[in-house]
Amino acid sequence: MIISIASGKGGTGKTTVATNLALSIEGDVQLLDCDVEEPNAHLFIKPAFDEKITVYTPVPVVDETKCNRCGACAEICQFKAIVVIAETVLTFEQLCHSCGGCMAVCPEKAITETGRELGIIEKGSAYGIELVHGKLRIGEAMAPPLIRKVREYTKPSGVTIIDAPPGTSCPVVTSMKGADFVVLVTEPTPFGLHDLMLAVGAVRILGIPFGLVINRADMGNQAVTDYARREKIEVLMEIPFDRHIAEAYSRGDLLIHAMPQWKEAFRGLYERIKKLT
């Protein structure tokens, strides 16, 4: 079973829910941190990484000796990543989406591919779970291809928890697509509600069953709860604001370790999710 933890708004507690949920489930559990722009799960799980790979995406290289400057490559490229200027062909590899169009269309077979580094993937384990995360190279714009690579680590059996990035655009969709259930983590504030509504829109487009976790549940207003009731969205769990919880988080301590009574609540969350999928 794949459970994706997403939110719309950043900083609502996705990583808190993903890490504590992963450690509260019995059996074969894996956590994929797909927030490749800012992966944080490892700061709480603290695994020893025993595998590290660099991930590349294909980008074109032009053999100028074969190229006849016909311009077919520039014409097919939708991303302005390859242009013909006077007697030379320029490639802008950071703009390339790796579609392979230029290479396929070139009549002189003058284009081959090399790799642009997207980032790294690291894998390790701690507390009996496996953690895999991607780390986008600083300066790299495109997160979705790296997220797809992280998701290739999904085990065929057991439970896979995905920590998704914030927002509602392509990186989030890439992190939720194909999940069996999505947990949306929000906070009861106007920003929390607004971004939650966008996230709900995204999950509904994907047609995945979902429920809510309301974090800092007593620090705001009733609007999120009212919205959930109106939209018939189940509130799966509420975490109150508690300075002890905030301080444990600030140190990188897991909630279930700082306050072990929470383990039961996260087990309950998992049981509830199982019933809803």
Place this chain on the structure above:
Amino acid sequence: MKEIVIISGKGGTGKTSLVAAFAGLAKRAVLCDADVDASDLHLILAPEIIRSTDFQGGRKAVIMNDLCTGCGTCRDMCRFSAISESYEVDPLQCEGCGVCVHFCPVKAIEFPIMTCGQWYESRTRMGPMIHARLGIAEENSGRLVSLVRKEAKELAGKTGRDLIITDGPPGVGCPVIASIGGASAVLVVTEPTVAGIHDMQRVVSLAGHFRVPVMVAINKHDLNLGQSAEIEDFCKESGLPVVGRIPFDPVFTMAMIHEKTVIEYDPDSPGALATREVWEALEGFQGN
């Protein structure tokens, strides 16, 4: 003309609450919400939209089933697994590269430009504002960010304002890169948590990569004084000015609920006073 972009790496550190407060303190600025994916600034500034324009993003492939012979060329050539066995294009998977369109032997694939959001020119009680809304589950957020920043600059020129305050998105990827390129300076808002520090360091190196000067403000400063000291040490070593230490103060949540900036809601609260100090430091910062 100066543009200050507020970013954070980690989400939820308080970017938008601070931008809204700065908007009120700045008087003669143009406001720009570059967090087009999950924009929130309008929830405080209550903009009155003067002009709304469609944002044309990329194209998407659409197979015309009456013409399709099912030869399989498109499916073989698509690197994004966007075409199903029954020859339907999944718009969420389609990258808009046009490879299938070009190579379809019977020209059965259309390639329309998609409207994937809107951008707005608005009036607010704090001054003119440019903001946008990317459609849910859409791509091309970087292009929309570049567009709103360009429009904000034009509006500043037209209205004789010499400062743009831009609310940036979280992360370090495409929309963030589009938000900071060519800015006068960025303010990185962080918090004294292990995640806040980790993410701040990544976004600081991103700003360095694009040669944009960085200032740092520590929000919820007193939540963990040890971690705050670590942020100060990192900034000292990296030569970054720490321009603010904002205490943890529920006034930010209260102000948000009342759709006010923290300065409007309670100007004498510790949160508001510390925010004012950050603004004064920003105003004095030269930058690019």
